[in-house]
Amino acid sequence: DAKTTQPPSMDCAEGRAANLPCNHSTISGNEYVYWYRQIHSQGPQYIIHGLKNNETNEMASLIITEDRKSSTLILPHATLRDTAVYYCIEGAGKSTFGDGTTLTVKP
């Protein structure tokens, strides 16, 4: 199964940008990278996805390296409500989520 690698935890000051890295070296050419987050034990929430180009939406930006082996999720102005576990997934549907990165936004 496809696997991604993420740091287990990160801290960020409120109001600052949070940059969450992900390695997905086994991604194939037509597979998207997806980011989700899970707050407490709620159902994961979709954030953003991308294939080759950088993407931005109302929640975040996604920067994908040219070789597509890694990406960075950027929350431009983190708030306390962004404290959550963030998951990076390569491909979709048949992918198991790894353990993600626990982001703690501090006042």
Place this chain on the structure above:
Amino acid sequence: DADVTQTPRNRITKTGKRIMLECSQTKGHDRMYWYRQDPGLGLRLIYYSFDVKDINKGEISDGYSVSRQAQAKFSLSLESAIPNQTALYFCATSDLEFGGSDTQYFGPGTRLTVL
């Protein structure tokens, strides 16, 4: 109303009992999934279905079975529950989008405790 609903939200049962968890969606999606989450860990895929006649095993299907009764309904059964199946269970739906992406939308989860 929520697009993806799960029932029950909480369930306590005893070892050996048969349990069914239900998932319904109003998103009109063809694809549905069942995941399991143990404390402090990520989600692991149990079963997935890409349409009503398509059922596939995921990473951890042993001890579980599923039924896709309709496009909108996907049920997960534990034939004989055991304590190590105590976990949080999530249902998700998706649809193949233009360009080939496939974003998943999750239900609120069912917390199952097997004594």
